[in-house]
Amino acid sequence: xxxxILQIVGLSAHYGDFQALYDIDMTxxxxxxxxxxxxxxxxxxxxxxxxxxxxxxxxxxxxxxxEAIGGLRADQVAERGIALVPEGRQLFPSLSxxxxxxxxxxxxxxxxxxxRRVFELFPILQERRKQASTSLSGGQQQMVAIGxxxxxxxxxxxxxEISLGLAPVIIRDIYQALPGIVGGxxxxxxxxxxxxxxxxxxxxxxxxxxxxxxxxGASDTVSREEISRAYFGIE
Amino acid sequence: MNATQSHxxxxxxxxxxxxxFGAIATAILIAAPWWAGRADMRLMSELFLYMALASLWNLMxxxxxxxxxxxQAYVGFGGYMLFAxxxxxxxxxxxxxxxxxxxxxxxSVPVAILIFRLRGAYFAIGTWVIAEVFRLVFAQxxxxxxxxxxxxxxxxxxxxxxxxxGREALSYWLALGAALLVIAVIYLxxxxxxxxxxxxxxxxELAAGSLGIDxxxxxxxxxxxxxxxxxxxxxxxxLQKLRISPDAAFSVNDWTAFxxxxxxxxxxxTIEGPIIGTLVFFLLRETLADxxxxxxxxxxxxxxxxxxxxxxGLWGLVRERFGLELFPLGYRVEPATGKKED
Numbered sequence: 263x264x265x266x267i268l269q270i271v272g273l274s275a276h277y278g279d280f281q282a283l284y285d286i287d288m289t290x291x292x293x294x295x296x297x298x299x300x301x302x303x304x305x306x307x308x309x310x311x312x313x314x315x316x317x318x319x320x321x322x323x324x325x326x327x328x329e330a331i332g333g334l335r336a337d338q339v340a341e342r343g344i345a346l347v348p349e350g351r352q353l354f355p356s357l358s359x360x361x362x363x364x365x366x367x368x369x370x371x372x373x374x375x376x377x378r379r380v381f382e383l384f385p386i387l388q389e390r391r392k393q394a395s396t397s398l399s400g401g402q403q404q405m406v407a408i409g410x411x412x413x414x415x416x417x418x419x420x421x422x423e424i425s426l427g428l429a430p431v432i433i434r435d436i437y438q439a440l441p442g443i444v445g446g447x448x449x450x451x452x453x454x455x456x457x458x459x460x461x462x463x464x465x466x467x468x469x470x471x472x473x474x475x476x477x478x479g480a481s482d483t484v485s486r487e488e489i490s491r492a493y494f495g496i497e
Numbered sequence: 498m499n500a501t502q503s504h505x506x507x508x509x510x511x512x513x514x515x516x517x518f519g520a521i522a523t524a525i526l527i528a529a530p531w532w533a534g535r536a537d538m539r540l541m542s543e544l545f546l547y548m549a550l551a552s553l554w555n556l557m558x559x560x561x562x563x564x565x566x567x568x569q570a571y572v573g574f575g576g577y578m579l580f581a582x583x584x585x586x587x588x589x590x591x592x593x594x595x596x597x598x599x600x601x602x603x604x605s606v607p608v609a610i611l612i613f614r615l616r617g618a619y620f621a622i623g624t625w626v627i628a629e630v631f632r633l634v635f636a637q638x639x640x641x642x643x644x645x646x647x648x649x650x651x652x653x654x655x656x657x658x659x660x661x662x663g664r665e666a667l668s669y670w671l672a673l674g675a676a677l678l679v680i681a682v683i684y685l686x687x688x689x690x691x692x693x694x695x696x697x698x699x700x701x702e703l704a705a706g707s708l709g710i711d712x713x714x715x716x717x718x719x720x721x722x723x724x725x726x727x728x729x730x731x732x733x734x735x736l737q738k739l740r741i742s743p744d745a746a747f748s749v750n751d752w753t754a755f756x757x758x759x760x761x762x763x764x765x766x767t768i769e770g771p772i773i774g775t776l777v778f779f780l781l782r783e784t785l786a787d788x789x790x791x792x793x794x795x796x797x798x799x800x801x802x803x804x805x806x807x808x809x810g811l812w813g814l815v816r817e818r819f820g821l822e823l824f825p826l827g828y829r830v831e832p833a834t835g836k837k838e839d
Binding site for chain 2: 314340364368
């Protein structure tokens with residue numbers, strides 16, 4: 263196994279008095295695609311936010327390429343090469359499709375991703391590039407959100423609820439595009455409620471349940487029964 | 498709609514018409530010293546300076562989310578710097594006016610570092626407290642008249658131009674030029690990459706942060722630039738008045754309450770809003786000024802009605818109803834069916 267690009271050690275997170283994550287340990291190897299599954303409220307988004315710097319944690323609880331980043335701001339995390347495709351897309355409604363993508367490239371990291379390459383991946387965005395981002399369909403908005411994150415040329419990309427609220431045909435299109443995204447050696451964490459989809463693209467899977475890791479295993483060996491138990495907490 | 502059969506444009510025919518109208522209006526306004534009376538020119542100068550103040554406050558509050566009620570700190574600071582630099586520094590008033598934004602920027606840096614620790618309502622109160630501190634500090638400077646203030650010496654006023662009409666024309670042109678400069682700077686800034694980042698922050702601070710936009714630094718830059726230009730407008734305001742005192746210079750009513758009124762009724766977060774708002778404010782003021790305190794009550798009533806019935810301001814109403822945009826920042830798709838929408 264390669265050196266881990268990301269290491270999470272004993273991560274706990276709170277919203278006021280409510281504890282959302284308990285002592286999470288997790289690693290992502292260089293070039294690896296990791297899937298995180300879990301029911302609503304299991305702590306998946308909190309975990310993504312903690313990695314992306316949208317929630318501050320103890321510096322040592324999140325380590326990226328050996329550096330303690332748990333206490334950094336979101337923009338400092340982004341500068342180091344971690345990009346987030348947030349749940350619900352979170353596009354900028356006042357900006358056009360192209361401007362949304364350009365904003366993604368503001369961190370100024372070198373790499374293969376450019377406006378041209380994003381348009382090659384999602385040709386429909388080129389056609390609609392001058393349109394207001396909110397005038398697109400949900401699936402096209404998700405493409406903008408993915409393109410916007412890629413424009414930062416990240417080494418680790420986080421997809422939070424990549425297929426939530428999208429039509430099955432759109433989900434298929436996005437999953438077809440995924441190998442083209444992560445094939446170049448980029449590491450990825452995919453948060454997904456659809457277990458079959460999650461298993462199909464990842465090499466390892468983590469299941470969260472009520473803020474704790476209830477299962478960790480290789481995607482091709484973990485059984486459906488194990489997942490059901492870990493997902494629903496049925497003994 | 499099929500996107501391939503339509504074309505995309507940033508400008509609209511309304512915007513082009515507005516630009517042409519703006520150019521003609523500017524030419525007419527530049528020629529005002531030859532056609533307008535003395536009182537009209539003074540009124541128009543005041544209007545332009547309010548337009549500039551409102552546009553600046555709108556950039557800070559409407560785009561960067563920094564709701565300050567203490568911008569009178571920089572208006573007063575700029576005014577006092579004009580007096581100090583000309584009286585004690587021996588500078589020509591024009592040189593002093595050119596220097597005030599630099600000094601305004603310098604003084605706003607430590608203020609920003611201090612008040613950026615506060616959020617929301619605490620930030621607003623903090624800015625007001627800072628403005629009061631400025632007022633109290635300048636009231637202690639006896640060389641500038643202490644609490645009762647001082648007038649600009651005749652010699653300095655005469656150095657602007659020999660004749661009274663020449664001075665009044667110059668001061669009018671400076672006010673007009675300042676308003677045009679401020680609006681142009683804001684428009685160009687918002688169309689630049691930094692402006693894009695600022696718009697992204699306004700739309701969604703969370704997403705902007707996770708895309709690598711340094712939110713603190715972007716807001717800091719906006720605060721410093723706005724404060725610098727506000728100080729310059731302050732210098733121009735007190736060049737018109739020729740007299741300064743701490744209470745007039747740091748008046749929360751004159752330089753912040755009215756400015757917020759203008760932006761709110763015009764439409765916060767748009768370039769057009771403060772322009773429309775200033776015109777409405779002066780219209781109300783000039784027609785209701787004889788009513789005394791009732792005038793202020795009417796202003797309050799107008800503000801409340803607009804906030805309840807048109808939260809996006811008068812410009813928001815116009816834009817929603819007619820789809821107009823005079824300063825196009827975004828793109829729009831126009832169907833290529835031969836029928837032009839406008």
